[in-house]
Amino acid sequence: MAQMTDDERYAAIRARDTRFDGMFFTCVRSTGIFCRPSCPARTPQRGGVEFVPSAAAALAAGYRACKRCGPTAPPGSPDDDPAGSLAGRALRLIDEGALDEGTVPALSARLAVSERTLHRALVQVTGAGALAHARMRRARRAHELVVGSTQPLAQVAHAAGFGSERQFHETFSQIFGHAPRSCARGRGTAAP
Incomplete structure (x- = not known):
């Protein structure tokens, strides 16, 4: 592969192109940090960066690792x-x-x-985002409880983590396309 120019490297960091991760590192003079080409941080000005071939070279030049892109992590590690x-x-x-x-x-x-x-x-x-995942988790848990238990729906709503029975019914109906009562039919009635 042909040697990249600094202008090509800068184009790669502007595009946050992951294909170049590990091929070179960007050292930002104003902050004293170095990053991967795909770092999600704001792209520095062209005149304020230098490029090095390895993380070790960046460290030797006095730069510290970026906390956002983890440029010192070995490939395949959780920090990668x-x-x-x-x-x-x-x-x-x-x-x-x-x-x-x-x-x-x-x-x-x-x-x-x-x-x-x-x-x-x-x-x-x-x-x-986080709230959408929490909502989906609650809906899955509620569905399991509606189908697999004889608890009243109000108790199911609370046990699944919903703040109110109304929120439970709205979420359940929106995600599963039917009211919780339709799943609850035929499962028996709860003991008093």
């Missing part, structure tokens, strides 16, 4: 894809019920990132 790793951790916590009683600000604080960073990571990896 910080957005994916963050999204994965967030999704695990959401699946464990972190947003049933908690809030998105509390979840982002627990993950030691801003709400905006959390939202970006989830949207980048999954296409949806």
Whole structure:
């Protein structure tokens, strides 16, 4: 492969092209950090960057690693894809019920990132934010409870993490295309 010019490298970082990750690193003089070509941070001015062939070369030149793109992580490690790793951790916590009683600000604080960073990571990896994932989790749990138990629907709503029975009915109907009562028919009645 032919040697890239600095102008071609700069075009790659402006495009945030992941194909060039590991081929070179961008050192930003004003901040003293170095990044992968695909770093989601704002693209620095052309005159304020230099390019090096390795993370070791950037460190030797006195630059520190970017916290957003994790340029020092070995390929395939969890830190190699910080957005994916963050999204994965967030999704695990959401699946464990972190947003049933908690809030998105509390979840982002627990993950030691801003709400905006959390939202970006989830949207980048999954296409949806934290609240949409929590809503889907509640709906799946509610469906399991409606079909597999004899609890009254009000108890199902609470057990699935919904704030109100109305919210439960609206979400359930929107996601599954029918009211919860239609699944509940024939499952028997709850004991008094």
